[in-house]
Structures are given as structure tokens and as C-alpha cells.
Amino acid sequence: MVRKTRRKKIDPLHVDEAEKQIREYSRTVKFTVTEYSFEFIVQKLNTDRYYVPGYQREFVWTSVKQSKFIESVFMGLPIPFVFFWQDEAGRMEIVDGSQRIRTIRDFMADKIALRELETIPAANGLRYTDFPTSRQLMFAEKSLRVIILDNSTDAITRTEMFARINTGGTTANDAEVRRGSLPGPFTDMIISLAETPQFQALTPISQPLVDKREREELVTRFFAYLQSFDPALISADGGHGDILNYKEEPRRFYFSFVKETNERIAAEIEQHGTSVTADAMRDEFLKMLQFVELVSPNGFTKSQTGNQVPRVRFESIAVGSALALRVDPGLLQRAPNITPLLDSAPFKVATKSDAANVKSKLLGRIRLVRDWLADK
Known part of the structure; x- marks a missing residue:
């Protein structure tokens, strides 16, 4: 006799949200x-x-x-x-x-x-x-x-x-699509930062991934999450900090962010000849790299000989560190060794690749690093 598997009961609100997203998207095509x-x-x-x-x-x-x-x-x-x-x-x-x-x-x-x-x-x-x-x-x-x-x-x-x-x-992958379809000063900055020697040293990835502009993808994600993160908000899971405009549609989220930031920086340059937004973002990225180099012996990889940088790992370390530095710039001088956190069970669970784009998972892994550093 074949035993029937009992299906988990689906919340009607879950179905309603799916229907809403289908209707919204289908109207655009x-x-x-x-x-x-x-x-x-x-x-x-x-x-x-x-x-x-x-x-x-x-x-x-x-x-x-x-x-x-x-x-x-x-x-x-x-x-x-x-x-x-x-x-x-x-x-x-x-x-x-x-x-x-x-x-x-x-x-x-x-x-x-x-x-x-x-x-x-x-x-x-x-x-x-x-x-x-x-x-x-x-x-x-x-x-x-x-x-x-x-x-x-x-x-x-x-x-x-x-x-x-x-x-x-x-x-073409996402980074290549954005590079080709969204030219502008922010896109140029992403390309430039992805080529900095310090960032390359901290992200030792294979040549095929380099050719696919994986480092540009990482830089884009860093800025998109960091600039969109509001620490004053309480998210649906009760955590401190939220990204309101992230709806588990990462491709559209990154695309919109790059487009809007290109326009903002271009407008500042046209009006003032320079962009305070671009300068601040570049400075924050470089300080984050300096910090990670000091606190993480393996950079963004799992070991000294590692040649992979999982996106979920990079996002948690990079964005979490930058958020902590915003609250406490003195962390850069204290430079606490982050290895105990990276070797911990909570971090390993938080950076599993399953459901990587789920908002609660994204916020959870970013907050984990931010909050751990806040106690140091």
C-alpha cells in the first residue's frame, strides 16, 4: 500500500501575494x-x-x-x-x-x-x-x-x-547586461573598484568567473544592499534594519539601483562638476576592504588557499562590516579578529546557498556580522 504524503497547508495570504506579483509583472509585458x-x-x-x-x-x-x-x-x-x-x-x-x-x-x-x-x-x-x-x-x-x-x-x-x-x-550574465545597458558614472565606478588590486587580492576567483565579471557583480551587490539598508526600520521578522524595496527579485533590484544611482551621480556631476555621493560610496568601499583585510586572514574566502568567494559569504562580511563601521568607525583601529564568527555554526547556517535571495535570509546574514562586530 502506497502511503500518501500529507502536504503542508498553504497560507491563503501566501497565495494572494503570489497572485498579486503575477498580475503586476504580466501587466508590464x-x-x-x-x-x-x-x-x-x-x-x-x-x-x-x-x-x-x-x-x-x-x-x-x-x-x-x-x-x-x-x-x-x-x-x-x-x-x-x-x-x-x-x-x-x-x-x-x-x-x-x-x-x-x-x-x-x-x-x-x-x-x-x-x-x-x-x-x-x-x-x-x-x-x-x-x-x-x-x-x-x-x-x-x-x-x-x-x-x-x-x-x-x-x-x-x-x-x-x-x-x-x-x-x-x-x-550575457547580469553584470554584463547591466554594463551594456546602463552606462554611466556609477557603472564606471563599479568597473574601476572591481579592478583594484586590494579587492582582487581579497577575492581570489577563477579566471572564468573573472571573465564573467563576477567581481563587478560583487561590487554592485555591496552597494545595492548597503545603500538601501535602513537600520531604523524593524523588518517582518522583528530584526533591526530592513531593505524596503527588496522583494526577492534581485535582478530587478540591482538593475533599478544601478540605474537610479547612475542618474543621481550624473546629475551631481553636471551641477557641481563632482559627485559627493560617488566620493562617499567609493571611500566607504575602500574602508570596508581595509577593514576586512585587517580582521579576516582569508579575506572573503574560507581558507588561505581558497579560490571561491560565495556571494552569500561576501554579502554578509562586506555589508555587515560596512554597517558596523558606520556606527563605530573606531572598529577600523581596533580591528577585532573575525575568524571566531566566520568559523561559528550560526555563520555557516546563515551563509548556506539555499534560499540565498530570500529577504529574511539576506537580512539575517548581514545583521549577524554587523551585530557581532558591534559587541567588539
């Missing part, structure tokens, strides 16, 4: 569906009427992957939808599908010689103009199904969609 021929899309791409946004330009399929895609077209296999967004100037940003469109364009421009095809191996070595004119015309008349996002779709939603639906294999 409006679109129309159409079809365009390869020839039409290539023409628009060549005249810059359709364009690839900055955060996608560095990501290009290998020649083998391009060839396999062209082979799929010849085989008559369905091509996934591509997503466009019409900007304020009337041009079309390619939100998803740039790899396919660029491959079609380059093949029709004779820039691709097919290779390593398995289903149609006889086509290996051939370029577009090597095929009969009839085959060229049939290829040019093939169509792509296009979803055009409404002009009201904001940048956060577009990049969220790109991250979720991208079918191009190699995709």
Missing part, C-alpha cells in the same frame, strides 16, 4: 506577433534599423554552431521566435535572437563556409553564393516569427526576458 523574411531582416540590420544592444555584441556563435544553424534551416526545422523591442527613435532592438539573425546575415554575405555538417555533409565547404540561385532565393524568403515588445516595456523587463528566454547558448 505587451507584444504583437508577426513574420519577416530573412532578406527583409538582413536589410534592416545592415541599415542599422534593427540593432544588437551592447550587452549582447560580444557573444558570437562559433563557426560550427553557425553552420549547424544554417543546416537546420535547410532541413526545414522550425526556428524559435525572436524578440524585438521598438525604441523611442523607432529602431528595433533585438532582445533575443541576435545570434540567429547575425548568422543569417553573415551567411548571405558569404562570410560563412559551412563545416562539420552531419545531416547534409555534402554542403560542407560551401558558401551562400555557391548554391544555385533558386536555393539562394528560397533561403532568402524563409521567414522568422517575431514577437515585438510594446514600447512601454521597460529596460529591466527586457533584460529579465533576455536572461530567461535567450536560446543562443552563450549568454
Whole structure:
């Protein structure tokens, strides 16, 4: 006899909150569906009427992957939808599908010689103009199904969609998306701070993570949490300190923070020639690094030979330390050894990767470090 597992009863308020979030998000995505021929899309791409946004330009399929895609077209296999967004100037940003469109364009421009095809191996070595004119015309008349996002779709939603639906294999991560779509003085500062020797020494990570701009992601998270943390508030779990605008949607939270901070710093520079906000943030970041270097023998890693910096560990140490220094700047001179805390069971529990983005967990691990240092 199979024993039935009893499900935990769901709080109706939990369901209501989920429904509310679904309704709020779904209202931000409006679109129309159409079809365009390869020839039409290539023409628009060549005249810059359709364009690839900055955060996608560095990501290009290998020649083998391009060839396999062209082979799929010849085989008559369905091509996934591509997503466009019409900007304020009337041009079309390619939100998803740039790899396919660029491959079609380059093949029709004779820039691709097919290779390593398995289903149609006889086509290996051939370029577009090597095929009969009839085959060229049939290829040019093939169509792509296009979803055009409404002009009201904001940048956060577009990049969220790109991250979720991208079918191009190699995709831009969040740090790369923000770098490409949110240029500005704060973005420049994030890049600069991520490259400082002291920060690199405290965050020994692998080269693949460096290439994916993991350090920029860490710097962004530090500022987003620190600047948004209000110690005067009591959070839902009864703890002292809250981040009101954090709703367990980290990608949107970081994006909004970077966008707003870029605008604020840019406005200060335009008005005064310099930015007190940027200067204060940079100074606080560097003081936090100085402090962590003094109090944590292993920096943000777990051991002297460690080459990983879990984000939850970094957030708790970096933000918690900065908050403690705000209350008691003298900590920088006393420099208490933080190793007992980092080796403690509460810290290990607080920095588990499960439910990393849950607000209560985030606040808990930040407060743990802040409060421990406050007693020193």
C-alpha cells in the first residue's frame, strides 16, 4: 500500500501575494506577433534599423554552431521566435535572437563556409553564393516569427526576458547586461573598484568567473544592499534594519539601483562638476576592504588557499562590516579578529546557498556580522 504524503497547508495570504506579483509583472509585458523574411531582416540590420544592444555584441556563435544553424534551416526545422523591442527613435532592438539573425546575415554575405555538417555533409565547404540561385532565393524568403515588445516595456523587463528566454547558448550574465545597458558614472565606478588590486587580492576567483565579471557583480551587490539598508526600520521578522524595496527579485533590484544611482551621480556631476555621493560610496568601499583585510586572514574566502568567494559569504562580511563601521568607525583601529564568527555554526547556517535571495535570509546574514562586530 502506497502511503500518501500529507502536504503542508498553504497560507491563503501566501497565495494572494503570489497572485498579486503575477498580475503586476504580466501587466508590464505587451507584444504583437508577426513574420519577416530573412532578406527583409538582413536589410534592416545592415541599415542599422534593427540593432544588437551592447550587452549582447560580444557573444558570437562559433563557426560550427553557425553552420549547424544554417543546416537546420535547410532541413526545414522550425526556428524559435525572436524578440524585438521598438525604441523611442523607432529602431528595433533585438532582445533575443541576435545570434540567429547575425548568422543569417553573415551567411548571405558569404562570410560563412559551412563545416562539420552531419545531416547534409555534402554542403560542407560551401558558401551562400555557391548554391544555385533558386536555393539562394528560397533561403532568402524563409521567414522568422517575431514577437515585438510594446514600447512601454521597460529596460529591466527586457533584460529579465533576455536572461530567461535567450536560446543562443552563450549568454550575457547580469553584470554584463547591466554594463551594456546602463552606462554611466556609477557603472564606471563599479568597473574601476572591481579592478583594484586590494579587492582582487581579497577575492581570489577563477579566471572564468573573472571573465564573467563576477567581481563587478560583487561590487554592485555591496552597494545595492548597503545603500538601501535602513537600520531604523524593524523588518517582518522583528530584526533591526530592513531593505524596503527588496522583494526577492534581485535582478530587478540591482538593475533599478544601478540605474537610479547612475542618474543621481550624473546629475551631481553636471551641477557641481563632482559627485559627493560617488566620493562617499567609493571611500566607504575602500574602508570596508581595509577593514576586512585587517580582521579576516582569508579575506572573503574560507581558507588561505581558497579560490571561491560565495556571494552569500561576501554579502554578509562586506555589508555587515560596512554597517558596523558606520556606527563605530573606531572598529577600523581596533580591528577585532573575525575568524571566531566566520568559523561559528550560526555563520555557516546563515551563509548556506539555499534560499540565498530570500529577504529574511539576506537580512539575517548581514545583521549577524554587523551585530557581532558591534559587541567588539
